[in-house]
Amino acid sequence: MPxxxxxIVFENENxxxxxxxxxxxxxxxxxxxxxxxxxxxxxxxxxxxELWVVHRLDIDVSGLLLFxxxxxxxxxxxxxxxxxxxxxxxxxLAHRLVAATTxxxxxGELETWEHLIAxxxxxxxxxxxxxxxxxxxxxxxxxxxxxxxxxxxxxxRRHQLRVQMVARGFVILGDVLYGGANxxxxxxxxxxxVRLDFKKLDLSKDLKIPDHFEIESLSL
Numbered sequence: 001m002p003x004x005x006x007x008i009v010f011e012n013e014n015x016x017x018x019x020x021x022x023x024x025x026x027x028x029x030x031x032x033x034x035x036x037x038x039x040x041x042x043x044x045x046x047x048x049x050e051l052w053v054v055h056r057l058d059i060d061v062s063g064l065l066l067f068x069x070x071x072x073x074x075x076x077x078x079x080x081x082x083x084x085x086x087x088x089x090x091x092x093l094a095h096r097l098v099a100a101t102t103x104x105x106x107x108g109e110l111e112t113w114e115h116l117i118a119x120x121x122x123x124x125x126x127x128x129x130x131x132x133x134x135x136x137x138x139x140x141x142x143x144x145x146x147x148x149x150x151x152x153x154x155x156x157r158r159h160q161l162r163v164q165m166v167a168r169g170f171v172i173l174g175d176v177l178y179g180g181a182n183x184x185x186x187x188x189x190x191x192x193x194v195r196l197d198f199k200k201l202d203l204s205k206d207l208k209i210p211d212h213f214e215i216e217s218l219s220l
Contacts (some may be wrong), residue, residue, distance in 0.1 A: 006043055009064065009215065014073040014207045016044060016051070017196075019215055020065040022188025026056040040065060055081055058159065060175070063090070063193025064213060073207055080203065081156075087197035090151040090161060091217040093173045093190035095180070100169030105139035105147070112136055113164045117157045123177060124159040126167060133157040135164050143220060146173065161191060192218050 007019040018040060020026065025039040037059070044067060045051050052074035054066045068074035080086050096104075105111065118130035134154040141148045147170060151161050162178050165171060171178055174185025197212040 006040065009213060010209065012208050014069055015077070015209060016048070016067050016069060017213060018044070018065050018067075020057055020062055020193075022060055022062040022185075025059055026065055027053045041067065054078060055156075057193055058162075058191075060188035061090075061191045061193065062188060064196050064215060065193070066196065076203060076206065080198070084154060084156075085198075085200045087195075087200065088153060088193060089195035089197070090153070091192050091194045092149040092151055092161065092165065093218055093220065094147050094149060094165055094170035095145070095173065096147065097166070097169050097171055097179070102169035105168075107139055107141060110136060110138055111168075113168060115164055115167055117160060117163055119158050124157065124163050126163065131155075131157060133160045133164065135161060137164075137168070146220060148218075162189075190218055 006021070008016065009019055010017040020040050023038065025035070025037055027041045028039050029035045029037070041051060041053055048069065050069055052068040054068055054074065054077045057063060057065055066077065068077055113135045115126055115133050116128060116130035117124050117133040118127040132155060136152040136154065138150045139147050140150055149165070149170070153160055162172060162175055166178050171180040173190035174180060174183065175189040194217050195212060195214040198209070199211050203209065
């Protein structure tokens with residue numbers, strides 16, 4: 001296991017929220033114990049009697065990852081995720097693709113991206129037979145030719161943000177899988193889940209949690 005500590009952002013009798021490091025699995029892979037990569041749920045389960053996965057982050061992505069600690073909280077949170085009632089926000093650092101034909105984004109202007117995305121073996125891709133993917137996006141600034149994007153996925157397709165960034169004419173730093181230059185980001189790729197918002201549903205009172213959580217964004 002890499003020498004990276006697992007930071008607990010919040011915990012009570014119903015949930016545990018962690019800041020997942022890039023390079024960690026959210027839950028065990030199909031290879032089970034044969035997979036030597038660090039796994040968040042496996043690490044948490046060492047000191048907790050019960051634990052349920054609510055959602056996942058790609059192994060290359062860092063940020064807020066929530067687990068339920070009992071059946072009732074798992075049921076409530078899973079239903080909220082399936083109904084798209086939990087708002088998620090990501091921070092991405094990206095280079096503009098050399099061959100991009102899309103216009104340069106207006107700083108601070110809200111964009112809504114809608115595509116049809118299909119899943120391949122390793123990558124997802126745009127396809128007419130794909131499922132609808134919707135993301136709200138804002139380019140908040142440009143720093144040393146790197147664009148800072150805040151991304152709010154409305155749907156939850158596999159690699160949705162990574163595919164839609166490329167469709168918009170950008171590639172996330174370190175994301176070699178989707179056409180980025182063979183350059184290393186600090187760890188994983190420069191995509192981080194920075195906020196979870198539960199204001200659309202009355203979970204805060206029932207689960208005794210704040211109506212939102214937010215952690216620090218990425219920096220160059």
